[in-house]
Amino acid sequence: MTTAARRIIDTLAPHARRLDSARIADLVDADAARPHDFALRIGGLYASFARQRFDRDARDALVALGDAAALPQAFRALFDGAIVNTSENRPALHVALRSALSDTAIARDAHAQAAEARVRMAELVAQLEASDVTDIVNVGIGGSDLGPRLVVDALKDFGTGRFRVHFLTNVDGSDAQHRLARLDPAKTAAILVSKTFGTQETLLNGAVVRDWLGGSERLYAVSANVPRAEAFGVAPERVLPMWDWVGGRYSLWSAVGFSIALAVGMDGFEALLAGAADMDAHALQAPIGENLPLLHALTGVWNRNALGLATHAVLPYDERLALLPAYLQQLVMESLGKSITPDGEAVGIDTVPVLWGGPGTNSQHSFFQALHQGTQTVPADFIGVVNPAHPHADNHAALLSNLLAQTEALANGYSADDAQKSYPGNRPSTLLLLDRLDPRSLGALIALYEHSVYAQSVLWGINAFDQWGVELGKRIAGELMPAVQGDDVAVADPVTRALLDEIRARRAR
Numbered sequence: 462m463t464t465a466a467r468r469i470i471d472t473l474a475p476h477a478r479r480l481d482s483a484r485i486a487d488l489v490d491a492d493a494a495r496p497h498d499f500a501l502r503i504g505g506l507y508a509s510f511a512r513q514r515f516d517r518d519a520r521d522a523l524v525a526l527g528d529a530a531a532l533p534q535a536f537r538a539l540f541d542g543a544i545v546n547t548s549e550n551r552p553a554l555h556v557a558l559r560s561a562l563s564d565t566a567i568a569r570d571a572h573a574q575a576a577e578a579r580v581r582m583a584e585l586v587a588q589l590e591a592s593d594v595t596d597i598v599n600v601g602i603g604g605s606d607l608g609p610r611l612v613v614d615a616l617k618d619f620g621t622g623r624f625r626v627h628f629l630t631n632v633d634g635s636d637a638q639h640r641l642a643r644l645d646p647a648k649t650a651a652i653l654v655s656k657t658f659g660t661q662e663t664l665l666n667g668a669v670v671r672d673w674l675g676g677s678e679r680l681y682a683v684s685a686n687v688p689r690a691e692a693f694g695v696a697p698e699r700v701l702p703m704w705d706w707v708g709g710r711y712s713l714w715s716a717v718g719f720s721i722a723l724a725v726g727m728d729g730f731e732a733l734l735a736g737a738a739d740m741d742a743h744a745l746q747a748p749i750g751e752n753l754p755l756l757h758a759l760t761g762v763w764n765r766n767a768l769g770l771a772t773h774a775v776l777p778y779d780e781r782l783a784l785l786p787a788y789l790q791q792l793v794m795e796s797l798g799k800s801i802t803p804d805g806e807a808v809g810i811d812t813v814p815v816l817w818g819g820p821g822t823n824s825q826h827s828f829f830q831a832l833h834q835g836t837q838t839v840p841a842d843f844i845g846v847v848n849p850a851h852p853h854a855d856n857h858a859a860l861l862s863n864l865l866a867q868t869e870a871l872a873n874g875y876s877a878d879d880a881q882k883s884y885p886g887n888r889p890s891t892l893l894l895l896d897r898l899d900p901r902s903l904g905a906l907i908a909l910y911e912h913s914v915y916a917q918s919v920l921w922g923i924n925a926f927d928q929w930g931v932e933l934g935k936r937i938a939g940e941l942m943p944a945v946q947g948d949d950v951a952v953a954d955p956v957t958r959a960l961l962d963e964i965r966a967r968r969a970r
């Protein structure tokens with residue numbers, strides 16, 4: 462077992478045993494100051510951990526765990542551009558895209574390159590604004606899709622209205638077919654976003670879009686591989702840079718966010734970065750016990766390793782954040798879905814929970830039954846917004862009442878004479894409450910999750926910035942493609958061979 466795993470078990474096991482039969486409702490009853498003392502405010506963001514299943518002593522142990530795992534030092538190393546992504550021998554300097562909180566040459570250089578790229582991006586935004594273009598298609602997948610897609614959707618109240626922004630992602634040709642059907646190629650610009658410019662889906666969809674546009678005049682690219690983008694037919698003046706020191710799932714703050722800037726304007730984009738920078742400064746400087754991302758991370762480790770909870774739900778009570786769970790699935794599960802340390806050792810304890818979720822109140826009418834009465838306890842992050850951006854006050858009151866009601870019901874439960882109508886309760890949740898959803902608060906919210914993920918990776922002793930687990934399937938798909946296309950090539954796996962025979966036999970001629 463690794464030192465990291467041993468530290469977690471040794472620190473948390475006594476408290477897990479002590480609190481084995483503890484109930485959240487009793488913890489709240491026993492500690493009048495808990496609702497306030499287990500909460501903190503960072504600017505326009507309030508977070509309450511009062512409905513987690515730990516008490517003050519366990520919370521102190523979590524803070525001590527963060528200290529023993531040297532979380533503050535790990536954040537300093539991240540911001541300074543240390544090689545935190547050891548398997549790819551790279552720093553992970555997404556923070557340099559929005560903050561200047563380090564004096565190292567590498568971090569300053571990254572920050573300067575990011576600023577320079579933003580100037581070029583602003584010029585391209587201005588050119589497009591002055592053109593006839595009405596529609597933008599962002600072609601990308603994974604980190605080159607989920608972040609921009611989330612932000613454009615979440616900030617629809619802040620859109621300039623100048624462009625309609627669309628996202629083309631899936632290699633399934635029906636995505637291109639339907640996405641492009643209602644657009645006019647003469648008034649559409651496409652941005653091919655790919656860090657590597659080697660991603661099958663994006664290259665195939667990019668080729669479809671390039672042909673559909675009938676030329677490269679309105680074809681743009683964002684990539685860390687500029688030569689490949691140019692070889693694809695994108696004019697050099699329309700290629701914006703990216704760098705290997707930014708992970709795809711941490712990249713929306715770079716030119717990968719070109720579509721965001723087109724949707725909300727450069728001012729909106731800068732405000733998004735400023736919100737992330739607020740959270741960067743907080744994450745780097747606040748003591749562990751008052752540090753929101755670190756407490757969020759430690760709570761995650763408590764739920765995973767002390768309580769053994771295998772999944773985690775993200776439940777935004779705001780329709781504009783409906784895409785947040787999908788975005789976080791990549792951020793969290795690609796970053797923390799590891800069982801081997803950088804030294805090649807098995808971690809020895811559970812790491813990432815399965816992350817899932819959906820917006821409230823919709824999900825109350827679908828999967829909440831299982832949250833309330835299912836056999837598994839699912840810890841959740843509930844996210845609410847105090848001030849809406851619409852005039853429908855009764856709707857908003859109903860939304861907030863439901864949000865409060867659900868966290869209360871999950872924690873406290875209810876006993877009825879009929880066991881089928883009883884609620885076990887004791888289901889933990891964190892509540893994140895934004896004063897309002899705007900570019901700045903959204904930037905802070907996303908950066909909170911980024912930093913929580915990094916802190917969890919440090920606690921578990923794993924690399925948050927690589928994703929070797931996605932490669933095998935890609936390689937096999939590449940090998941199978943000729944067979945699927947009808948070539949007579951040897952396929953070793955007997956089940957795959959039978960499935961291919963079935964596909965070939967059923968295929969319409």
Ligand SMILES: O=P(O)(O)OC[C@H]1O[C@H](O)[C@H](O)[C@@H](O)[C@@H]1O
Nearest residue numbers: 603604605655656657660709931
């Ligand atoms: O931006 P790209 O190089 O096209 O990569 C797009 C995506 O592809 C990969 O499969 C990775 O798992 C993702 O982390 C990445 O975001």
